Amino acid sequence: MAGKTLYDKLWNSHLVQQRNDGSALIYIDLQLLHEVTSPQAFEGLRLAGRKPWRTSASLATPDHNVPTTAEERKSGVNGIEDPVSKIQVTTLDENCDEFGITEFNMMDVRQGIVHVVGPEQGATLPGMTVVCGDSHTSTHGAFGALAHGIGTSEVEHVLATQCLVAKKMRNMLVRVDGQLSPWVTAKDVVLAIIGKIGTAGGTGFAIEFGGEAIQSLSMEGRMTVCNMAIEAGARVGLIAVDDTTIDYVKGRPYAPKPEQWDMAVESWKELVSDDDAEFDEVVVLQAKDIKPQVTWGTSPEMVIPVDDFIPKPEDQQDPVQREGYARAWKYMGLEGKEKLSDITLDKVFIGSCTNSRIEDLRAAADVVKGRKVANTIKEAIVVPGSGLVKAQAEDEGLDKIFTEAGLQWREPGCSMCLAMNADKLGAGEHCASTSNRNFEGRQGFGGRTHLVSPAMAAAAAIAGHFIDVNELVKH
Amino acid sequence: MRPFTVHTGVAAPLDLANVDTDMIIPKQFLKSIKRTGFGKNLFDELRYEDEGQPDQDCEGRPLREDFVLNQTRYQGTSVLLARNNFGCGSSREHAPWALDDYGIRAVIAPSFADIFFNNCFKNGLLPIVLDEEEVDELFKAVESTEGYELTVDLDAQIVKTPEGKEYSFLVDSFRKHCLLNGLDDIGLTLQEADSIKAYEEKRIQQAPWLFAERTL
Numbered sequence: 001m002a003g004k005t006l007y008d009k010l011w012n013s014h015l016v017q018q019r020n021d022g023s024a025l026i027y028i029d030l031q032l033l034h035e036v037t038s039p040q041a042f043e044g045l046r047l048a049g050r051k052p053w054r055t056s057a058s059l060a061t062p063d064h065n066v067p068t069t070a071e072e073r074k075s076g077v078n079g080i081e082d083p084v085s086k087i088q089v090t091t092l093d094e095n096c097d098e099f100g101i102t103e104f105n106m107m108d109v110r111q112g113i114v115h116v117v118g119p120e121q122g123a124t125l126p127g128m129t130v131v132c133g134d135s136h137t138s139t140h141g142a143f144g145a146l147a148h149g150i151g152t153s154e155v156e157h158v159l160a161t162q163c164l165v166a167k168k169m170r171n172m173l174v175r176v177d178g179q180l181s182p183w184v185t186a187k188d189v190v191l192a193i194i195g196k197i198g199t200a201g202g203t204g205f206a207i208e209f210g211g212e213a214i215q216s217l218s219m220e221g222r223m224t225v226c227n228m229a230i231e232a233g234a235r236v237g238l239i240a241v242d243d244t245t246i247d248y249v250k251g252r253p254y255a256p257k258p259e260q261w262d263m264a265v266e267s268w269k270e271l272v273s274d275d276d277a278e279f280d281e282v283v284v285l286q287a288k289d290i291k292p293q294v295t296w297g298t299s300p301e302m303v304i305p306v307d308d309f310i311p312k313p314e315d316q317q318d319p320v321q322r323e324g325y326a327r328a329w330k331y332m333g334l335e336g337k338e339k340l341s342d343i344t345l346d347k348v349f350i351g352s353c354t355n356s357r358i359e360d361l362r363a364a365a366d367v368v369k370g371r372k373v374a375n376t377i378k379e380a381i382v383v384p385g386s387g388l389v390k391a392q393a394e395d396e397g398l399d400k401i402f403t404e405a406g407l408q409w410r411e412p413g414c415s416m417c418l419a420m421n422a423d424k425l426g427a428g429e430h431c432a433s434t435s436n437r438n439f440e441g442r443q444g445f446g447g448r449t450h451l452v453s454p455a456m457a458a459a460a461a462i463a464g465h466f467i468d469v470n471e472l473v474k475h
Numbered sequence: 476m477r478p479f480t481v482h483t484g485v486a487a488p489l490d491l492a493n494v495d496t497d498m499i500i501p502k503q504f505l506k507s508i509k510r511t512g513f514g515k516n517l518f519d520e521l522r523y524e525d526e527g528q529p530d531q532d533c534e535g536r537p538l539r540e541d542f543v544l545n546q547t548r549y550q551g552t553s554v555l556l557a558r559n560n561f562g563c564g565s566s567r568e569h570a571p572w573a574l575d576d577y578g579i580r581a582v583i584a585p586s587f588a589d590i591f592f593n594n595c596f597k598n599g600l601l602p603i604v605l606d607e608e609e610v611d612e613l614f615k616a617v618e619s620t621e622g623y624e625l626t627v628d629l630d631a632q633i634v635k636t637p638e639g640k641e642y643s644f645l646v647d648s649f650r651k652h653c654l655l656n657g658l659d660d661i662g663l664t665l666q667e668a669d670s671i672k673a674y675e676e677k678r679i680q681q682a683p684w685l686f687a688e689r690t691l
Contacts, residue, residue, distance in 0.1 A: 021649050029685050037568070040508065128685065152568040199493055264682070437565075440498060
């Protein structure tokens with residue numbers, strides 16, 4: 001019999017009940033909650049007279065529509081100017097109070113983007129199942145945890161039963177062999193993977209990322225890769241546990257207590273795919289072939305190396321693809337442009353659950369240090385992923401580097417990644433963004449998003465257009 | 476949940492691949508704390524010329540004439556024909572809520588994104604996967620005949636055209652059972668409370684740290 005994949009092991013250890021039709025009940029160890037996808041779930045519990053199965057299995061923080069200016073953040077939830085956003089954040093506070101769920105509210109330094117906060121606190125641990133009403137929950141797979149996004153009905157289901165009705169996915173291995181070139185980061189790797197397999201390439205699969213280039217990434221980098229598994233269609237992204245994982249977890253507030261630590265580590269070491277495990281599909285990329293990536297269109301798969309020509313609709317063979325490319329060209333205003341460097345940028349956004357951790361901010365700061373943002377850039381903002389990331393960055397003086405270069409230093413939240421707060425693009429504005437989606441209207445009505453790494457976004461801020469960061473700064 | 480058994484209704488072709496949930500319901504409408512009222516903002520950016528605001532009266536907003544659901548012949552659409560990877564992106568259940576609130580009862584496509592596909596079943600909305608060629612045939616039939624209606628029979632697992640042509644589709648038996656009977660799956664899972672407790676008792680021995688309290 002073939003060995004087990006990491007996904008198989010995680011699935012087996014959480015199986016409560018297997019049903020005849022292939023569906024199963026699986027146990028959920030941690031549910032992260034935020035203000036946007038939880039209110040209807042709590043309301044559902046109230047209407048049915050149900051209580052959470054186990055309150056200690058949930059952790060909440062508002063992130064999607066919290067403001068990010070210091071002024072608007074001064075008085076916490078009461079300071080939110082948008083009345084509809086304020087109701088939503090207040091509702092989360094009230095629901096957590098009523099149901100006894102631990103919440104880092106807006107005045108708590110630990111508040112931030114759920115997918116930054118969970119790992120930072122050691123709430124996310126190897127071997128867990130983690131869910132959240134947010135598709136980027138795949139982030140936590142970087143810890144060898146089975147983690148994926150769910151809808152609000154499922155949020156309610158997990159609150160009420162601590163289980164999820166699920167069907168086992170198929171196994172895919174994406175291996176990135178060899179070593180990455182200078183300034184080629186986790187973001188470039190995952191964008192290249194999405195470019196190769198497409199936005200539906202991973203549908204129905206749990207993707208395990210492996211190979212030397214993945215193993216040599218920090219936990220921050222691994223989270224960036226797993227975060228965007230969903231942009232390749234896979235709800236689950238996974239990376240095997242190794243010393244990097246264990247070293248990251250050690251000493252975090254919610255990590256196992258010292259008396260349980262050795263037992264935990266012992267069990268986590270099993271969280272790798274067996275040598276003889278069989279994957280339903282294997283995709284291999286060579287690290288040396290990956291260059292800094294930039295998306296040109298309105299889907300994350302519309303991505304090219306920074307110095308390539310933008311692909312033209314008329315060159316596409318498949319009629320649906322040709323149509324899609326033509327629509328993206330029109331929306332992105334690419335008429336008359338040949339290369340990404342021909343586009344004049346209006347805004348720069350460094351942040352989001354993909355790229356707002358300390359390593360991301362350090363990379364961006366390295367690039368802008370001693371330089372100035374191009375005067376054609378209307379706004380360049382840096383939004384740390386949590387209050388603790390912000391504090392650490394300030395300790396290291398990164399905030400000063402950013403502000404001296406002409407970037408704004410903001411308060412933590414999802415911000416311009418999905419523009420539910422005041423941070424957004426105007427119609428027709430082009431943005432170099434470290435977020436995860438370049439969909440039409442994602443960052444604002446008519447806004448034009450180009451996804452890049454933090455270093456590439458920083459380089460774009462300085463140049464006013466896309467350039468290979470290697471041309472600007474030696475690594 | 477409202478049961479889904481047999482439904483017959485006007486079909487409309489949305490000829491666009493990779494329709495994401497941001498397109499189905501843009502983020503500004505996600506600020507609502509309710510499950511209803513999203514229908515008037517379904518496909519807001521494809522449907523209206525201007526930028527929509529939450530709680531706005533949509534009567535009188537300028538419509539985009541090129542958008543399929545704005546055309547007279549597709550008024551009253553309840554079956555949506557779509558292309559590959561429908562519902563990709565964000566996990567927002569507001570997407571099926573908006574489709575349902577607009578009056579869509581079934582979506583037919585060659586493929587769906589996983590989270591959206593799951594979310595549909597929780598809301599009495601049926602996502603149907605047919606082969607690419609079959610979906611192509613339906614697109615052609617719908618576009619060539621005004622008022623073209625499709626019948627979806629969940630129990631028989633078929634989509635039927637007015638000419639009597641049938642296309643069969645697959646659906647998981649548990650999901651089918653819940654949808655046919657309008658069952659709330661939380662109630663069903665709670666019937667397994669003993670199994671869940673037994674799992675917890677075993678698991679806490681193996682991995683006690685997973686059951687630690689996370690206090691402030």
